[in-house]
Amino acid sequence: MTTGTTTIADIYAALEQVMDPEIPVLNVLELGMITGVTLYEGTAHIKMIPTFAACPAVSYIQQNIRATVNKLTGLPVQVTVDKEVHWQSNRLTDTAKEKLQHFGIAAPQVHEGELRAEIMLNTPCPHCHSENTYLRSPFGSTLCRAIHYCKDCGMVFEQFKPVE
Template sequence: MVSARTPAEERAWRAAATVMDPEVPVLTIEDLGVLREVREEAGTIVATITPTYSGCPAMDLISVQVEVALRDAGFQDVKVKRVLSPAWTTDWLSEEGRQKLRTYGIAPPAGAAGRGALFGEPAVACPHCGSTHTTKVSEFGSTACKALYRCESCREPFDYFKCH
């Protein structure tokens, strides 16, 4: 059972949730599901974040930005805690986040995390025209968590946010 947030925790959550992902600047860390929890513990606001993968280079910047957002919201004693377990999954992306990815030109994850390796490659829809007649060009796109695809209908290249 999850307890309700206190007013201070709710205000702190709203502040931390405004932090943008530095690699995909249309997504907040809340959209990504990276922001896991904000609690008040003995007078300290503790924000818990989970990286999209253990070596994610953006986590240092995200940690600093969360701390700054909390301080800007009036909290003096703050701590940002990183947790690796449970591991982040693309299933944690919000529906709003998935739509923001499409609008930005990045195909959101197709299907549930973990199913690709067992059941083959998912049909990846082009974020520009919606066609699923797409081809993977490279396992890695602009960042390690994306693959590069090309749409065979509109011929546009695009990143695909890989399921994991």
């Protein structure tokens, strides 16, 4: 593709190929990490937000966005962290929630307003769909996950934490 004919839609199509390094079945669009895409003077300008404030993968994801969009569009790419918007778990698309479940991670529950600890207590098991689960630890393999246990199927599973 030549840079003279590249559109915003082409950039979004390229972003569909940028996968999260910790949950490789989800792309940055499904995670709701992209807050803006513009074309200015032949350069793609992409604004993104991390899924967790202390996410150690931010610079890695920025580099993957630059490399993938450049490779697929031929454009120079500038990626900046959007300081105006904070990520919240409600930004996950329905497709992302479905993919998380198939990957064995419970999706965060949709919330409105203030989060309370109770929202993490009734988390359906992504394996058997039982709601007979309990929070084993609010700390999972990464900062954005918690560990749960299903009393029905006996599986330990992670949940993508709800974030407001």
